[in-house]
Amino acid sequence: MSAVDINSRDDLRELYRELILDHAKSPRHFGKLAGATHTAEGINPLCGDKLRLYLRLDDEDKIDAASFEGSGCAISVAAASVMTDTIIGLNVSVALEYFRAVTRRLTDPGQDHGDNLDLGKIMAFDGVHEFPSRIKCATLAWHALNCAIHNQTKSVSTE
Amino acid sequence: MSHPQPNDSTAVAIENCRSDFPALQQEINGQPLVYLDSAASAQQPTAVIDAVAEYQRHDHANVHRGVHTLSHRATDAYEGARDKIQAFIHAASRREIVLTSGTTESINLVAQSYCRPRLGPGNKILISHLEHHSNIVPWQLVCEQTGAELVVTPMDDVGQLDLEAFKQLLSTEVRIVSIGHVSNALGTINPIKDIVAQAHALDIPVLIDGAQSVPHLPIDVQDLGCDFYAFSAHKMFGPTGVGVLYGRESLLEEMPPYQGGGDMILEVSFNGTTYNDLPYKFEAGTPNISGVVGMGAAIDYLQSIGVSHIVKYEHDLLEYLTQQLASVDGIRLIGTAADKASVQSFLLDDIHPHDLGTILDHQGIAIRTGHHCAMPVMDYFGIPGTARASLALYNNVDDVDRLVAGLDKAKQIFA
Numbered sequence: 001m002s003a004v005d006i007n008s009r010d011d012l013r014e015l016y017r018e019l020i021l022d023h024a025k026s027p028r029h030f031g032k033l034a035g036a037t038h039t040a041e042g043i044n045p046l047c048g049d050k051l052r053l054y055l056r057l058d059d060e061d062k063i064d065a066a067s068f069e070g071s072g073c074a075i076s077v078a079a080a081s082v083m084t085d086t087i088i089g090l091n092v093s094v095a096l097e098y099f100r101a102v103t104r105r106l107t108d109p110g111q112d113h114g115d116n117l118d119l120g121k122i123m124a125f126d127g128v129h130e131f132p133s134r135i136k137c138a139t140l141a142w143h144a145l146n147c148a149i150h151n152q153t154k155s156v157s158t159e
Numbered sequence: 160m161s162h163p164q165p166n167d168s169t170a171v172a173i174e175n176c177r178s179d180f181p182a183l184q185q186e187i188n189g190q191p192l193v194y195l196d197s198a199a200s201a202q203q204p205t206a207v208i209d210a211v212a213e214y215q216r217h218d219h220a221n222v223h224r225g226v227h228t229l230s231h232r233a234t235d236a237y238e239g240a241r242d243k244i245q246a247f248i249h250a251a252s253r254r255e256i257v258l259t260s261g262t263t264e265s266i267n268l269v270a271q272s273y274c275r276p277r278l279g280p281g282n283k284i285l286i287s288h289l290e291h292h293s294n295i296v297p298w299q300l301v302c303e304q305t306g307a308e309l310v311v312t313p314m315d316d317v318g319q320l321d322l323e324a325f326k327q328l329l330s331t332e333v334r335i336v337s338i339g340h341v342s343n344a345l346g347t348i349n350p351i352k353d354i355v356a357q358a359h360a361l362d363i364p365v366l367i368d369g370a371q372s373v374p375h376l377p378i379d380v381q382d383l384g385c386d387f388y389a390f391s392a393h394k395m396f397g398p399t400g401v402g403v404l405y406g407r408e409s410l411l412e413e414m415p416p417y418q419g420g421g422d423m424i425l426e427v428s429f430n431g432t433t434y435n436d437l438p439y440k441f442e443a444g445t446p447n448i449s450g451v452v453g454m455g456a457a458i459d460y461l462q463s464i465g466v467s468h469i470v471k472y473e474h475d476l477l478e479y480l481t482q483q484l485a486s487v488d489g490i491r492l493i494g495t496a497a498d499k500a501s502v503q504s505f506l507l508d509d510i511h512p513h514d515l516g517t518i519l520d521h522q523g524i525a526i527r528t529g530h531h532c533a534m535p536v537m538d539y540f541g542i543p544g545t546a547r548a549s550l551a552l553y554n555n556v557d558d559v560d561r562l563v564a565g566l567d568k569a570k571q572i573f574a
Contacts, residue, residue: 012521016514016572048530048543049513071543073513074573131517 014127015134016074019082024074029084033067038151041070042144044136049076053084053144061092068141075125075134080141082121092149098122099142106135172464173472177553179204179460190523193558198343198371198502198549199527200393203453207397210456211449221445223422237448240455241438247458248388249379250405254437257411258451261402262370263293265389266337268404268441269366270297272414273387274335280306283333285363287312287320288539289342289349292532294368298337307334314539318345318494322353329361336365340372344533344547345494346477346502348376355384364410370394374551375473375500377466380405392450396551397457401450404441411437418443469552473501476550480559484548487566493545504531504545507566510573512546518569519546524562 033054041052051070058064066084071077087095094117101117102125109129128138177183182202185192194202214236220229222237245253259265274284284298288311295309302309310333312325320338329336336358341348351367358365364386369378374395380388387410392401406414416423416434420443425433434440461469480503484490493504507515516528529544530537537544548562 012518012572015517021573046529048537050543071511073511075514134513134517137513 011127011130015131017124017127019121019124020074020078023078023081027068027077027081029067029081029088031067031069033065035065036067038148040144040148042140042147044072044076044140046133046136049073049137049140051076051080051141051144053080053141053148055145055148057092063087063090063092063095068144072140073134073137075128075137076140079125079138080144082124083141083145086120086122087145095145096149099146102142103139106138173468173552174555176204176464177555179206180553181205181208183553187523187525188521193524193561195548195550195554195558195562196525196527197374197551197554198394198547200399201374201396201551202553203396203398203457204460206460207453207456211398211453214449214452219449222448223439233448236452236455237446240451240458243455243458244403247378247462248373248403248405249381251381252408255405255408255411257404257406257438257441258446259389259402259404259441260400260447261391261393262368262389263297263402265387265402265404266293266366266368267297267300268417269335269337269387269389269406270301272417272441273364273406273410274298274307275301275304276415277334278302278305278307281332282307283310283330284308285310285312285325285328285333285336287325287338287349288314288535289318289320289345289347290337290339290533290535291343291368291370292534293370294337294339295535311535312338314536317496318342318347318536319496320347320349320354322350325354326357329357329363331361333358333361333363336363337368338365339368339370341369341375341500341502342494342533342536343371343502344504344531344536344545345496346371346499346504346549347494347496348372348498348500350498351383351385359384364407371502372500374461374469376470386410392454392457395454395457396460397454398447398450400447401454403454408437411441414441416440416443420444422446464552472552473550476554476556476559477501477503479556480548480550480562483559483563484566487563489570490566493540493542501551502547502549504547506542506545507569508573510569512544514573515546515566515569518572519562519565522561522565522568524565526562 035056036054037057038055043050049072051068053068056065066088068080125138128134180202218232220233222234241253241256245256298309313321355365366387367385369388369390373390386407388405390403393399423435423440423443425435489508491506512528527547
């Protein structure tokens with residue numbers, strides 16, 4: 001990304017950090033997943049974001065593969081990409097801890113959430129809380145994760 | 160292209176009118192607001208805001224009910240607005256002006272009251288691919304209720320109706336044709352008189368969804384020849400929650416009430432009820448009186464400027480908007496029909512419209528992003544949504560220039 005002075009207030013740059021733009025342009029784990037054991041669709045009717053998440057769990061409930069497909073804005077695609085990066089290799093109970101930490105962190109940023117978790121790249125989304133209409137974009141994939149793990153087959157909507 | 164020039168006498172009046180809209184006199188994110196979302200909802204001039212407030216302060220009571228002074232004043236204000244609406248759209252009679260909550264209710268009213276009793280398996284309702292969801296879903300509901308079939312006139316790559324296909328789809332099985340006057344997503348002006356002539360040749364009535372046309376085009380329902388015309392106050396600088404169904408009197412007379420309640424009756428007993436005359440038969444319950452008063456004030460405002468002046472000004476400004484957008488590297492214009500009003504949808508590079516919307520808002524520029532409640536139109540172009548700039552009489556060349564500069568910033572961020 002080019003070094004552009006977007007504004008004296010740097011909110012926009014905080015929102016569209018390099019890591020987010022990178023994942024939006026080159027999403028990881030994009031596509032259908034062969035042998036998926038769990039799947040769920042996430043829909044954000046406001047902007048038309050629509051993604052399907054695939055998980056493959058092993059016998060011990062570890063997520064040994066995850067992928068997603070669909071279309072959405074930079075924030076929702078990057079969130080899905082970073083999420084799949086994060087959860088592969090985790091037990092579902094830990095993945096759900098991440099889900100809870102991430103959704104709390106974005107909606108209630110004044111508090112420390114997920115201190116016991118290695119949030120890593122997820123912290124790149126901290127700028128989203130300055131843009132209330134975009135929080136749903138950043139949490140869409142995570143809600144789909146929660147839905148898929150609980151084997152809810154119907155679509156989850158952010159509305 | 161001829162810019163709308165401030166030294167043109169028309170443009171002077173319209174340039175000045177921007178100051179009539181208090182909401183436009185503010186900064187958003189440190190920048191003067193550029194409001195390019197009037198197709199979703201237009202801002203209100205002081206004249207409308209004050210008319211509603213004056214009514215609430217001094218004249219409010221229920222309508223058609225009391226012998227006291229305030230009830231008279233409220234009734235006069237409410238019925239006076241109906242007369243203004245009748246004159247504004249050139250209806251033959253005030254009995255043809257049914258006040259509703261908006262375009263959506265107006266279309267649902269026709270679907271349920273006019274069509275439902277006339278529909279059964281084998282019958283068809285003919286709409287178009289360009290329609291807003293509010294001119295699709297009410298028909299789907301009545302089709303589910305009756306076993307009738309919804310048939311869709313196709314469109315082409317620039318966003319124009321396929322009139323040849325329309326002619327082919329017209330048949331004696333079609334019970335109503337329902338078409339938007341102006342597409343909310345693409346801005347296409349449909350050839351209503353041609354459509355009406357074709358349908359009437361087979362005695363098929365025509366409903367026109369006028370939500371997007373009323374503030375931008377002169378409306379003469381008798382000249383158009385349509386049987387129903389639906390529109391909303393909030394797209395034409397009036398309040399939300401108010402709209403109109405114009406209906407040809409002979410058709411309204413045949414139709415049963417849409418909802419039951421107070422005001423739509425002459426006499427009620429437990430043995431039965433005698434319905435009120437037109438248009439009150441379709442106005443059950445206490446209406447949105449202050450909203451209707453505001454709609455009347457909005458019509459006064461539009462007429463003080465002159466609809467023909469507005470048409471010319473907006474035509475030139477839309478041309479300027481389209482030209483300026485087309486000159487942006489990486490732009491894709493969606494909806495390029497020859498005859499258009501007020502709207503330009505577009506995509507920029509592979510930037511998602513929602514991201515564009517956030518980046519522009521950050522610069523004080525309000526546009527609509529998404530599917531615009533016209534998902535079939537988006538499906539046609541194979542896109543999840545568009546960014547849409549829509550114009551009204553208070554916009555100007557500077558607004559367009561700010562939009563184009565704003566898009567430049569979006570390109571820089573996503574470079």
